[in-house]
Amino acid sequence: MIQGIPLEHFLIVSTIMFFIGVCGFIIRRNLITMLMATELILNSVNINFVVFNRYLFPDQLQGHFFSLFIVGIAAAEASVAIALIINIYRNLQNIEVENVNEMKY
Amino acid sequence: MSMNVMMFYLFAGIILIFSLLSITTRRILRAAVYLLFVLVATSGLYFMLKYQFMAAVQLTLYAGGIVVLIIFSILLTSHITHRFKRPNLTNLLMGISVAVVGSGLVIATLLSHHFEVGSTNELPVDMTVIGNQLLSTGKNGYVLPFELISILLLAAMIAAIIIAKKEKNKNSEI
Numbered sequence: 001m002i003q004g005i006p007l008e009h010f011l012i013v014s015t016i017m018f019f020i021g022v023c024g025f026i027i028r029r030n031l032i033t034m035l036m037a038t039e040l041i042l043n044s045v046n047i048n049f050v051v052f053n054r055y056l057f058p059d060q061l062q063g064h065f066f067s068l069f070i071v072g073i074a075a076a077e078a079s080v081a082i083a084l085i086i087n088i089y090r091n092l093q094n095i096e097v098e099n100v101n102e103m104k105y
Numbered sequence: 106m107s108m109n110v111m112m113f114y115l116f117a118g119i120i121l122i123f124s125l126l127s128i129t130t131r132r133i134l135r136a137a138v139y140l141l142f143v144l145v146a147t148s149g150l151y152f153m154l155k156y157q158f159m160a161a162v163q164l165t166l167y168a169g170g171i172v173v174l175i176i177f178s179i180l181l182t183s184h185i186t187h188r189f190k191r192p193n194l195t196n197l198l199m200g201i202s203v204a205v206v207g208s209g210l211v212i213a214t215l216l217s218h219h220f221e222v223g224s225t226n227e228l229p230v231d232m233t234v235i236g237n238q239l240l241s242t243g244k245n246g247y248v249l250p251f252e253l254i255s256i257l258l259l260a261a262m263i264a265a266i267i268i269a270k271k272e273k274n275k276n277s278e279i
Contacts, residue, residue, distance in 0.1 A: 004110045007222065010150075011215050013117045017124050017143075019208040024128030026200035027192045032179055033133060036140050039171065040124055043147055046163075054154045059225040061238055064159055065247050071166050072254045076261035078171045082178045083269035089182040090271075 010051040017044040031085050031095045035078065042074045112153060119146040131189045137176050144168045155227075158235055 021040035028034050046067040053063025085095055092099050120143055127139035144167045151160035192200075228234065242248050 004107060005113050007220050008216060009113070009117070012212055013120060015208050015211045015215070016121055019204040019211075020121075020124045020128060022207065023200040023204035026203060027196050028128065028189075029192065029196075030133065030189065032175060032182070033128070033136055033189075036136060036175065037128060039140065039167075040127070040143065043144060043167070047147060047150065050151060050154060050156060050159060054156070054227075056220065056223045057225075058223050058227040060245065061228065061230065061234070064156055064230065064235075065239065065250070067159060068162060069250050069254055071162055072258065075166055075171060076258055078174060079265045080261050080268070082174055083265040085178060086181060086269050095182050 007051065007055045010047065010055075014044040014047040014051075017047070029097050031081075031088070031097060031100075034097070035081050035085070039074065039078070042070060046070055109153065113150070116146045116149045116153070119143070120150075131191075133179050133183055133187070133189070134176070134185065137172060137179060140175070141168055141172045144172065156230055158230065158232065 018041055021037045021044065024037035024040065025034055028037065049063040049067040049070070051063075053061065057063075088100060089095050092102065123139045123142040123146070127136045127143065130136050130139065144163065148160040148163035148168065151157075151163055238245050239247050239251055
């Protein structure tokens with residue numbers, strides 16, 4: 001643990017970051033910026049896992065490993081999402097969310 | 106104020122300011138660069154918590170891998186001079202109210218809860234410990250999620266290649 005920093009300060013930082021990500025997910029209409037907002041959300045959850053592990057259970061490594069796995073899953077998700085976005089761009093010539101519902105028909 | 110505390114607040118300020126900028130800027134490439142700053146500052150927090158391996162993974166995979174992938178896809182799909190339209194008012198109000206109400210609720214909850222800080226000795230996190238625990242099947246072993254994530258990464262790689270592949274002679278298939 002870091003001397004002089006209570007656990008709550010980390011949690012407040014990661015909470016605000018999480019809700020900034022949620023807000024960005026709602027107000028943006030572009031697929032890539034929405035993907036970036038989800039990366040912010042995943043990153044804030046990672047901070048929570050690591051900090052809980054270091055402060056509450058410093059003799060174990062569960063939070064450390066789970067945030068490692070979350071980073072791996074985020075990489076997989078980003079690669080598939082970007083492949084989809086490039087394919088959508090090839091068909092529709094833009095990547096705004098409003099236009100994607102053409103895929104329904 | 107000691108150096109540790111100062112560095113923590115510096116990183117926290119960088120994270121908050123640049124994540125806010127990354128969702129409010131109207132140029133998409135700048136948003137990606139601000140996201141890069143956020144991820145690097147997060148890895149600084151991991152270094153301060155003495156999880157060196159986690160910080161290195163964060164730097165190489167997130168800051169080195171995902172951000173570069175996002176920047177490449179931005180360059181492939183949009184013009185560099187393109188600016189977003191301003192979001193319409195209902196969306197803006199919805200997003201801001203969700204963020205304010207949600208973060209207020211969560212912060213109030215976690216400030217009213219008392220966390221019992223662990224008193225046991227810190228486990229030194231070096232590569233031997235990480236490698237042993239990641240591949241052991243006994244207590245504190247993580248071999249099952251390790252194998253699962255390897256299959257997931259293989260599936261994601263195949264899926265990404267197949268989805269993004271250009272279709273050749275489209276007419277002959279129909």
